[in-house]
Amino acid sequence: MSPDRVISVDGRRARRDQNRERVVDALLDLYREGNLQPSVAAVAERSGVSHRSVFRYFEDLDELYRVAIERQYDAVSNLMRLSRIGEGPLDDRIDRIVENRLTLYDAVAPVARVGRMRAPIEPVLEEHIRDMSVRGLQQIRTHFAPEFAAVPTGTAGAIAEAVAALLSLEMVEFLRRIRGLGREETATVIGTTLGGLLPLERKAH
C-alpha cells in the first residue's frame, strides 16, 4: 500500500468517526432540550449530516441510541468521582456527596431519563445502570467507612444499600421530578436523612 493510500484510508476513517460523533452529539443535544423521541430528520438536520448518511454511520437507530447513551454513562462515571473520598468529618462528607449527586443530576437528567425509558427493552442499558449502582455502592462504602466499621456487617451492608439508594440518580429523579422538590429542598431531604441515619457509632453503643 502506498503512503498516499494509507493517508486516504486514515482520512476517511477520521471523517467517518467525526461524523459519527456529530450525529451522537446532535441526538444528545435534542434529548437535553427535552425532545425525548427526536426523528431521524431532526437528528440529521442538527448534526449537518444527511439523513441517508446517518444510516451509513450507524447500522440502525438502536445502535445510535446505544452509542449515545453509553457516551452519557461515561460522563456520569467521571462526574461521580469524589475528591477527598472518605476524608473529613461526617457532616462535611455528607454535604460533599449530596452536592456531587445533585450536580451530576443537573448535568445528565434528561439523557438519563431516556436511558431509563429504554432500559427495560435494551439489556445493554440496564447493564450500564446496574454497573453504575455497583460503583455507587462501592463509593458509599469507602466514603462512610468509619461509620460502617462501628456496626455489625449485616447492618452495615443494609444501611450502605439504603444510603447508595438515597444518593442514586433514581432517588434524585423521584424527589425532583415526581415530588416536584427544588434543588435546595432535595439537598435538605437527602442530607437530613443521611445525617439522621449515619451516626451509627452512637447507636451501636
Added chain:
Amino acid sequence: MSPDRVISVDGRRARRDQNRERVVDALLDLYREGNLQPSVAAVAERSGVSHRSVFRYFEDLDELYRVAIERQYDAVSNLMRLSRIGEGPLDDRIDRIVENRLTLYDAVAPVARVGRMRAPIEPVLEEHIRDMSVRGLQQIRTHFAPEFAAVPTGTAGAIAEAVAALLSLEMVEFLRRIRGLGREETATVIGTTLGGLLPLERKAH
C-alpha cells in the same frame, strides 16, 4: 322508543364495554408476562377480539395504553391501603408498611414499569405517578405521626419525604431490579433504614 329497542341499545353498550375490558385485560396480561411492547395482533389474539375491532373500541393505541395503565393505578391505590394505620408500636408499624409495599410491588411491577417508561412522553401518566407519591406521603405522615410530632416541622417534613421515597415503588424497583436484591433482603434494607431513622424522639432529646 319501544322496550325492545332500549334493551338492544343497552345490550350493545354492555357488549362494547365488555370487549373494551377484554382488550385492556389482554394488554395487561401481556405486560405481566414481560412483553412490554406487544403488537396489536398479539393483543387482539389474546383478547379474542378482532384486530379491526380493537380500533373500534379505542380511538388509537395511546388511548388503549392510557386506559390500561389508569386501571393499574386504581389497583395500586387500593393495594396501598393500610389497616390500623398509625396504630401500634413503631417496629410493628415499620414492618407492616414495608410488607405492604413489597406485596404491592409484586402485584404491579411489570405494568408499573411500562407506566414509568411511557410517563416522560405521556403527561397523564406522570400525573398519576405524582398523585400516587402525594398519597404515599400523606400515608407516611399519618402512619408515623407520633414520631414526626417529636421534631421541628422542617425536619419532620424532610424526613417524611425521605421515608415516603424509601417506601416508594421506585425505591423497591431500584433495590430489586437494579441492585438485584431479593424480597427478604429488600425488606431488610428498607426496614433497617427506617428503624435507624425513625426513632426521632430519642434524637430530639
